[in-house]
Amino acid sequence: MVSPPHEAMHRIFQHDPGLFSRVSRFLGIDLPKPIGATALPTDLTEASPVERRVDTLLRFETAEHGAFLLAVEAQGKKDPDKPASWAYYVSYLWTKYRLPTALLVVCQDHVTAKWAQQPVSSGPAQLPTLTLRPLVAGPHNMPVITDPDEARADLVLASLAAITHAAEPVVNAILKALSTALRDAPQDVADPIVEFTAHGLGNRPAKHLWRNLVAADLSFYKSYISEEIRDEGREQGRVQGETRRAAEDVLLVLEQRGLDISDDTRTRITECGDPETLRRWLRRAVTVHSTDEVFTDEEP
Template identity: 30%
Template sequence: MPSQVHDIPAELFRWSPKIAGHLLAEMGIKIPDIHDATEVSESCTDHKTSEYMADAAVLLDTQDGPWGVVVEVQRNDRLHDKRFTWPLYLATLRARHECPAALLVIAPQPSVARACAATIETGHPGYALTPLVLRPEHVPVMTDPDAIAADPAMGVLSAMFHAGPDDTLDAVVQGHDKIAEADRLIARRYYDWVSALLPEAARKTLREKMKTASRWYSEDAQAWIAEGIAEGKAQGLAEGKAEGRAEGEAKSLLLFLEARGIEVTDEQRQRILQCADLQQLETWVRRAATVSSADELFD
C-alpha cells in the first residue's frame, strides 16, 4: 500500500503542475515555452478491464500545444511490473490528449534511481523507452525564503533532495515563516510534507529548529491549541456531559500534536479519541508540550 513518503512527491505535481515542465527543462528536455499547466487524470484505463494508474499526470500548455508528463514515484528496485506498465502509461496519456508525452520518475534513493534509468526494450524495432529519472542536480537548492514562498512545491522537492546541512534546514524554517505571512494553511502543508519526506535525523533537527527559530510555527501551535480547547469547552457546555468535555480535550490534544509536527498513527489517534478519562487526557496534554514522538506521550 502506498505510504505518505510515496504519495507526497506525486501530490506536489497536483499542487503545482507547472514544476513538471521546469524539471524536464533542467534535465535537458527541449519543451516549447510553457504558458500554463494543469493536472489531468492519471488513470490509464479506457475500458472496463484491469485498471492501471500512474502516480500523477500533468498536461503542460506550451506555445506549440499540449505536452503530457506522466509522474511515477519509485522507492524500491522492484521494477519488473514497471517495465510493462510505464510504456502503457505513456502511450495512454499521449493517445488520450494527442500530444507528445514524457515519463518522469522520482526516485530519491541513488541505487533505485540507477535501476529506474535502465532502458526498457519494448520488442518493437526502434521503440525503446528510457525513463527520465530526477536526480539532485536537476532540483535547485533553495535557500532563499522568498523563492520558497513563490514556489512551495519546488521547495518541498529541494528539501527532499538536498536537506541535511544546517543551511538547508534553516531555509525550510525561514521558507515556512515566509509562506505563513500570506497563507498559514499552505505553510502547514509545506512543513508537514517536508517533515514527512526527511530522514529521521534531519526531521528531528528540523523540529527543534522550528521550535526555537520559527515565530509562525509557535503561533500556529497556540492557535490550534486555543481553537481545540474552545471547541471542546463549547461542546461540553452544549451537551452538558463529561463525554463532550473529554472529546474536546482529545481533539485539542490531536491538534496540538499536529501543530508540533508529531506524527500520530491511526491506532494512537483512536486511543486518544476514545479516552473518556479527563484526568488522563489532561496529563497527555501536558506531556504533549515536550515529547518528541507520540509513543512518549503514553509512557
C-alpha cells in the same frame, strides 16, 4: 499501502504544475513556462481486471510546443516490473489523448535514480520497437538549496529539493533554509509546503529536525504537523500527570501505614518516571514492614 514520501514526490507537481518547467532545466532540457495546466484523471484502467493507475497526470499548454501530457511517478526502490508499466502508461495516454506524453520519475536515492533513467526497449536488441526513456529527478540532479533567499524565491522547488535529498546529509541545511524562508510566507502558502516536506521526509532522521524547525520558527501556523506536535505535548503531559499521581499513591500508603519515609526514599519515589515501576512499588507498599523493602532486588 502508499507511503507519505511516495505521495509527496508526485502530488507536489499537482500543487504547482509549473514546477515541472522549473525542474526541467536540471534534467538537461529547457521547457518554457506553461500558459495553462490541468490535472487529469489518473485511472488508466481499461475493460480488464487489471487496474492501472499513474501517480499524477497533468496536461500542459505551451505557447511554443502546444499541448503535451506529463505522467509523474514516485519510485522508492528498484522494481523490475515498473518499466513495462511505465511503457503501458505512456502508450495508453498517447493513444487516448492523442498528445505527446512525457514521463517523470521522482526518486530519493542514487541507486534507484540510476536504475530508473536507463532506457528500456520492449523488443529484441536488434528490434527496439518501443523504447522507454523517462526523465528522472533525484538527489543526483535536483538543486541543493541552502540559501534562505534562494528558497524564498521558489518555495515549492526548495521543498522538492528537501524531498529528493531526504536521505542525504545536506538535507539539514536545506530544511533550515526552507524554514527560514517560510517565516515571511502567508499561511495559505506555507501550510502545504510544510506538509509536503514533512510527508516527503517520511521516517528519516531529518523528519525530527523539520518538526523542531516548524515548532520553533513556524509556531503560528496551524498545519497538521504543528497540531501533531501539540497533540504529543498534551499526551506527554497526561503521562506525566499519571506518573506524579502514582508516586503520590505510593507515599500515601506508606504514610498511612505509619512507616518512616526518609528524604532519600521520598526523592527516589517522586523522581521515578516509569509508571510500571511505580505500580510495582505500590503493590509492595501495602505489605512491607519498612520502606527499604519497597525497593527489594532493585538497584537504587
